[in-house]
Every structure is written in structure tokens, then in C-alpha cells.
Amino acid sequence: MKFASSAKFAAVVVTAALALTACGGGSTSSGGSGGTVGPVDGKGKKLSVLTGVNNQYSAQQKQWFTDIAAKFKAQTGADVEFETFASANDELTRIQTSVVSGQGPDIYSLGTTFTPTAFATKAFVTLSDDDWKKVGGKDKFNQAALGISGPDAQHQAGIPFVSRPFVMAYNKDILKAAGIDKPATSWDELATQAKKMTDPSTGTFGLATGYKDNFDPWKFIWAMSVQAGNPLVDGKTLKLDDPAVKKAYETYFGWLTKDKVVDPASIGWSNSNAVAAFASGKAGYLMMTTSSSLPTLDKSAVAGKYAYTAMPTTAPGQSSPKGDGANAASILSGDNVVVADYSKQKDLAFAYINLITSKDEQLNYQKIFGDLPANAEALKSLDNPALKPVADTAAKSKATPFTGAWGDIQLALTNVVVQSIPDLSKGSVDDSSLQARIKDAQSKGQASLDRASK
């Protein structure tokens, strides 16, 4: 008896421990949002849309939800219910729950780099020609933005909603004071210019970037590698062990260790810290930013003194872009919307997407949030001169490899930077440990790629 009760208690403790461990803290609330169980009555339907929360403009976003829902109701008689996720991880959890349970939101908004992973789950509608017509035809979109909608032109699930190409911003005054008449177009030139602008005595640095950012680091490595002719993924082979990748890391770390053109504190910065540093007028270039920084910068100390331009497209140590390099000024970035395969009101979902990708709505969205339209006509009609270079970059963006393994590869690329941060803070990353970390990333990424092509 005594043993039995103690065994029971132990069993409870043990199972509770497993339950907790298995959860790993991720909240897996089942998404029974009832998006699919609306009454069949044509007018009484309710469309459920999952989209990322916009922390920067949260009040505006709420307003936009109300406005667009009213417009949609006027058009179709159906209601729209918005749900937001706070982070990419949050979004993943929601998608996984819905994929497994076969219920949840009708429409998801996905970041471009996440689209391949989502596509791999086969849980979203691959659009037929008919479906494309329902959202207003393929031609209405900026064709470059379709580059990461699916593995090929016949199999596309992601419908472009907004473009958010990565550019750099530069402080015109600081560039001028350093005698620089035109922003750099190669990474080598960028470092040279940054050195001229750096003056530790005034706390001014040539570049502002965040080494601790969860996403920025891999984008630099990707860009520099692609521009050197190595697209990282070649069919079933991952090529992180290519010298171009190592050179990219060396250049990226070199800004801090050799050139000393970034604030030493930036090893703890995320992108928003870098924006703040640039906004206070303490940096010549703000790297890896998007047009969504525009509303912030326009209210800051550098208002009227800054401009956007494309990031360099000539790889470190090269004199001109190789391969597709000239078209790799940025990853193809922005948001796609996808329709869930389990949705019982797909036509309604397409009607909603047609509305939000219409020219007027896209221009309206751009004004409020800064993101560029994915609608081709709307993109052409942009008249803000500050956005011209950003719009140009949208056309010079290159899609990251379309494979379900990309998430892992991205993580492995970032991990090299994360594990190098202690070395960075000491002032140098030694060659052998960098090599070992890249090798580790290569084997992890390759394993993931092997699973993808199985």
C-alpha cells in the first residue's frame, strides 16, 4: 500500500515533468477560432485572418483592421476577424497547431523566407489559374515579388502582399563632412568610407548594425556570398564551406574587429538599437533597414538629412558583381498571404485578398506602414522620392533558395555569429574557430537539406 501510493505520486510528478518538458514552454493553445464553422447563409460568413502584430504602429494597425473589415463587409457582406501573432515563433506555433488539427484561420500572412517551410507542409492552397483570377490575376503583381511564392511558376501558394526590400540609409551630412560624394556600391568601398567617417572621440561610427539581431546576420552572409557567385544552395548540396562564405563572415566581423567602424556595443544590439543609433545622428550608414524605418527616422534628429540607397552588390575583394550578384541587393523580402487548404470558404478568402492587393488599398497601406506595394501599378505610382531607391531595390531583390530546409540553414548561419560574439567582444575571431563553426553550420544545414530532398 505504502509503496503503491508513493509510486503513484512519483508517477504523477514524473508525468508532470514530461508534460512540461515536452511543451518546452511553447504555448500550444489549439486554434479553435471557428473561422470555418460560420453559418452557410451567404451574408453571415466570417473570414478569419492571422497576421503579424505591428508593434511600431499598433494603433494604426487596429484602425486598418476596422477599416478594411468595413470595406469587405460592404463588398461581400461577410465579416473579417483578425488575429495577430507577436513573433515569428508565435506564428509557427499557430501554423503547426492548425496544420495538425485542420482548423484555424482561413488566411495567413507569412514572411517571405518562411514561405518555403510553410509550402513544405502542403497545408496551403497552391493556386490554379482560376484561383489567380479570383485574386485579380497574376499580372497585377510586381513580377519580382512572385519569386518566392512557390518552387516554380506553376506551383505557387504565396500571394504577394507587401514588399520590404532591405536597403541602407545614409546620413548625408556625415558623408559630406568626410568628403564622400556618393554612397558605396561595393563592400570594400563601404568599409573604406566607414573608416573615414568613424570618430570615436565624438562617438560617431561609420556603420550602424546589430550583431545580436536574430535575422540580420544571415542576410549579410547570404548577400555577400551570392554576389561572389555562391547561391549557398545548389540543388541538393549546401555550400557553406565555400571560401566566399568565410570571406563574408570575415568582412562582417571585420567591421568590428579590424576596421573598427561600428560601435563596440553593437555586439549586443538588435536592429532596432542600430536604427536608434542612426536616428540620433551618430552613424554614417544604417545597414539592413527597410522603408518601415521611414516614419521613425522622419521624426528623429536626422529628419531631412538622410536618404535610402541600395546596399553594395559587389562582393568583398571583388571588382564587380559575379553571377546574379547585381540582382542581389537584398533578399526578396516582404509578406505573402496564403489560404489554408482546410478552409471551407476559399472563394471568400480570395475575394478578401483581391481587396487588400488592389491598387488603392496597397497605396493606402504604404502610407500608413511604409511597406512597399506588391501591386505593380501601385508600385509604379509611388511619388515619394525618398522611396525611389527602395522601390528600385524591390526589383533587384533575389529570392532565397526555395527549400523547406531554408529555416534550418538560416538558423545555422545566424548561429555562427551568435557563437562568435564572445570572440568579437575580445576583439578578434580566430581563423580556426570560425572555420569550425562554419563546418558545424554546413553539416547541420546539409542534414536538413537531405531531409528536404528525401
Place this chain on the structure above:
Amino acid sequence: MSTDSLTAGKPMRRKSSRDAKPGPQSQDNTSRRRKGLSERNRPLWMLIPGGLLMIIIIVVPLLLGIFMSGLDLDQYSLRKWVSAPFIGVQNFVEALTASPLLHAIWLSVSYSLLAMVVTIPLGIAGAVATQNAFKGRAVIRSIFLIPYVLPSFVVATVWRTMFQPGSVIDSLLHSVGIDAGLWLNGPNSYWTLILVQIWASWPFVYLLALSGLQSVDHEVHEASALDGALWWNKLRYVVFPYLKGPLSLAFLIGMLHHINNFTLPFVLFGIPAPSDVELLPILTYVTSFQSFRFGLSAAMAFISLILIAIPLFVYLRAVKLDDAETPGGKK
């Protein structure tokens, strides 16, 4: 054992001498009968609702988790996950040989233990210090509880901000001539985690210690004072035995909580985590929700469960927390 006779023995003796009339034998008889009766007619069916809930919330997910650990489940097979290929123990082999699982378990357990070892004396000290009434005690007690009341996310965010390179803590240390280097990455990060964990969780020990102190009878204090015990002897032989139960419980719950703590390291260090703080929950999380290897991560969770359950079971037997005869351990 002498402590037992000192604490529990005294009131007993007094009581038995007062109730000497019915005789010890008859008292023994009635108590045995009552016990036998209650064991036979216990309304066990009343446990059904709770039992059902436990099956749904604990047993079913546990079995599902074990089932998943045998599947090759990833984003390609997630949609029809029940029919994902069964690969036997391959996930377990991969978890043990080709993943940082063992390192993660070592980090998790050692950090939890270190944090517990520090929080227990802190908690006791806090409880003893606020045991006797003094002016402003209520305020102090409330202040002590602040870390416990704050959400983990907030605690981690605040500490992360303070530990940023060149932020408050760095400049503070710099002013006294110490350059400690990075806090949120590299070898220091392990100690950062322990420090923040201690800060956040010591009030829990404090609360349980306080409840233990409340249960010390006034007479016991008096009796020991009459026996001429001074503060240390009183603390060591009178008060501590009362705390054994609550503190064993605090240790157990605290360890489990620390080992499973996800929010704190996740917010403090982000993902991918620096290798010095790649804890168990973080590793499981990354494996399932970044790499989508659900089968592998289920295997990891299961292995860690077993590795943690063994010492846990030994501990449970040792402190007799699970012994129904002496609820809450021994006084």
C-alpha cells in the same frame, strides 16, 4: 532523531499524561478501527472526475509524446502525422549521439541545483528576519514578494537590458575597476542565468519557509527558552526541523521549475542560444519549432524525463514527501 523527541515529544507527553484515564490500549483500538473503516469505505468514485482530467491532460499527451518519439515526424509529414514513417529508436540514438542533448541536460540540472543551493538559505534568512513583528514588517514582506509576482518575461527583459554591453551593470562594474566582459553570451552567461534565476525564485522558498515558521507552536518556543536554548540552538534544533517538510517541497518544485524554465533563458539570450546556455527546454524548442524535428524532440524530452526522474525518485523516497502517513514531511 534527537530533534524529533525534542519537538514532537514534548507536547505528546503532556497530552498523554492529561488523557491518561481511558488507558493507552483502548485509544489504540479505536484508532485502528477508525482507520480500517475509512480505508474500506473510502468514496473512491469521487476521484473519477479528477482522474479523467488527469488522463486527458497528463497520460494521453505522455503516451502521444512517447509514440511521436518513434516517428520520423517533420514539416514534410506533419500534416498527416499519424502516418509518418515509424523509425523505432533512431530518434533516441540521434538524440544521444548526434545532438547536444547530454550537454543540455548537464547545463539544466547543474544550473538548477546551483540556483536552489543559493535560494534556500536566502529564503530561510528572509523568512526568519520577518518572523517577529516589527514596524514596517508588512511592507518588507510585500517587497520580498515582488520578484515572485512579476511575470518571468518582464524579469528577463529588465535583466537583459541591464546586462547589455555598456549598460547599467557594465558601467557600475567599470566604476569600481572591473571589466567582466560579456554577460549575455560566452562563459559568463551561465552565471548570469543563475543570478537572474536566484533573484526571481528566492521568494518562493521564502514563502514556503515562512509557512513552515508559522507552524512552529508558540509553546515550543517557550519550552526551548525554558530549557535555556540560545538563538542558534533554537534555530538549529527547534525551528529547522519544522522547516524540513516545506523546504524539501520547495527544493523539489524549485528544481522541476528551473529545469523546465523556458521563458527566462529564451528572453535573456534569444535563439539561437549561445552554447554556454543551450538548456534543455531551449534545445527541445529549437528542435521542434525551428528545425521541425518533432520526433527527435519528443525523444529528447523522453530521455531527459528518465534521466531526471531517477534522482527525483530517490529524493522523494529519502525525504518521504510522498509518504501519506506524515503529510508535508516531518515536523
